[in-house]
Structure formats: C-alpha cells, structure tokens
Amino acid sequence: MLPAPPRRLATRLRRPAVAGALASAVLVLTGCAPDAPHRPEPHPTGKPSTEFRAPQANASFDYQLGGPYPPPAGVTVLARDRTASPEPGHYNICYVNAFQTQPGRAVDRWDGDHPDLLLRDDSGDPVIDEDWQEALLDISTASKRQRLLDIVGRWIDGCAESGFDAIEPDNLDSYERSDGLLTKNDAAAFARLLADRAHARGLAVGQKNTTDLLPRRARIGFDFAVVEECARYDECDRFADTYDDRILDIEYSPPDYDQACRTWGTALSITLRDRDVTPAGSAGHVHRHC
Numbered sequence: 001m002l003p004a005p006p007r008r009l010a011t012r013l014r015r016p017a018v019a020g021a022l023a024s025a026v027l028v029l030t031g032c033a034p035d036a037p038h039r040p041e042p043h044p045t046g047k048p049s050t051e052f053r054a055p056q057a058n059a060s061f062d063y064q065l066g067g068p069y070p071p072p073a074g075v076t077v078l079a080r081d082r083t084a085s086p087e088p089g090h091y092n093i094c095y096v097n098a099f100q101t102q103p104g105r106a107v108d109r110w111d112g113d114h115p116d117l118l119l120r121d122d123s124g125d126p127v128i129d130e131d132w133q134e135a136l137l138d139i140s141t142a143s144k145r146q147r148l149l150d151i152v153g154r155w156i157d158g159c160a161e162s163g164f165d166a167i168e169p170d171n172l173d174s175y176e177r178s179d180g181l182l183t184k185n186d187a188a189a190f191a192r193l194l195a196d197r198a199h200a201r202g203l204a205v206g207q208k209n210t211t212d213l214l215p216r217r218a219r220i221g222f223d224f225a226v227v228e229e230c231a232r233y234d235e236c237d238r239f240a241d242t243y244d245d246r247i248l249d250i251e252y253s254p255p256d257y258d259q260a261c262r263t264w265g266t267a268l269s270i271t272l273r274d275r276d277v278t279p280a281g282s283a284g285h286v287h288r289h290c
Helices: 105-113 142-162 172-177 184-200 211-220 236-243 254-264
Strands: 061-063 077-081 091-097 166-170 204-208 224-228 247-251 269-273 287-289
Touching: 061 247, 061 269, 061 287, 091 142, 142 166, 142 184, 166 184, 172 184, 184 204, 184 211, 204 211, 211 236, 224 236, 236 247, 236 254, 247 254, 254 269
Parallel strands: 061 077, 077 091, 091 166, 166 204, 204 224, 224 247, 247 269
Antiparallel strands: 269 287
C-alpha cells in the first residue's frame, strides 16, 4: 500500500491526495532517538507498559508522508508512512490510518472482508469522508473496537518490528464526519486501545489534531502531539500546554510558518511542507524548519 497523505480537521481546507498514491491500496494486516528512554506513568487500567520514548521538545522535524527521502541536515525527527522504513539514527514516527480506510479499492476490500466494521448510514451504505473518499470504521461498540484492534493492532506491531519509535494514528476526529453516528467517547475508547497496544510494543503514541480530546490525553495514553496548522488555527498554545511542548507542527503556508517560528520557534518543533508533502527532488517540494 502506498503512503497516505496527512489529514486535517473536517472544518479545514484539505489538500488533494498525493498524485497516484493509494490508487492500488489494499487491506493488509501486516505493518511499521536521541533522548533516553523513560518509563511512562501508570496507565489508568493499571496495565504495565514497556519502556518507550517520546520525541524531544523543539527537535527539528520533517513530515515525509508523501514518500521517504534522505533527511535534511539538522533534522532529527521524521514521520513516515507505515509501509516505509525508518531512518537510522533518527527518531521515527509511523503513520497509521487507524480510524478510516484508505480510499479506492481498499474501501471495497473492507466491504468484502469486514462489511460490519464499516460505519453505515440508515440506507446501509458506508459513511464516506468525501474529501478523501475514505470509509469511516465503525468504532461505535466495544466488540467492534476490539475486532478493529485485531487489524490495526497488527499494523502497530509492524511499526515496532520495523524499528519505529512511535505511531501517529490518523483520523482521530472522524466522529466529526460521521453524521452523528460516532461520538468523542467512541474515538477516545478506540484510541486508548491503540495506545495500550503501542505502549506494549515499546512505541510512544502521538495525538493527531483535534483539541476536543486534549482533556482526555492522560486517560487515553497519548505522549505527544502531531498537529497540522496549529498557528493558522490558533491552537499551538493549547497543545503545548497539554504536552509540555512535545508538539510536532506542520504548517503549509509560509506566512503561518513564519508566525509559528516567531511565536513558538524556540519551544516547539515546527516545519513548513508543501501541501502534497512531496519527496525531495519533486516539483513543488518545500521543507523548512525553525
């Protein structure tokens, strides 16, 4: 399966997918630093966690979801799709599309293999994120969340086996696109299962976007945050306060990036990327970091 592009909140202008990426995506059940490991605080479930390490605050960061390439000079933290390999000598974050399918044929595969795990409307049709043509996964019951964990959890295991340091489970905010069929509680419950699975494999877990669940950060088990355009949407302070500056922010507009660097450049990890997050050497590729 080819790399998946990043998402933003449903209320935001969302860029088109990387050209050609995901066209042949299929449902696959196999997956994906510098500071010293730490032992996390006890999880509310009381379950023991394996040692893992969150990224350092204010580390230089690159967001490589459109395809891997040699890290720019000075970069120490990378995010790559779970199908890519981690970069030796760097802190590597594994992107996992955990709350929605990939588009195209992947939707058909889910519909064929796990039809009851797709969220469906009153007519029985899958609920689709129209911006990305991705079907929402049905996380509305404990039994379905557990079955989905059997699938997504194997991807998380793959991230660990590949040598990643953390995961970035995307589309945490899919309940906002569910026509009221999913709730924040559903998202938090599934995210907690994912965090437990990741921690058990020695992976830190990054919250992806949405300020709505910041108050539940500790109970879910998030360790840091990956945020798109927190300067543009005036959210950096809320994420920074919640995560003690362990924030990886991606801006897509030079003015927003400049503002972020002026305001947060000595505290947070901030990068400027082109909206298609293209690899270095591609037309339109942009990467800068404060």
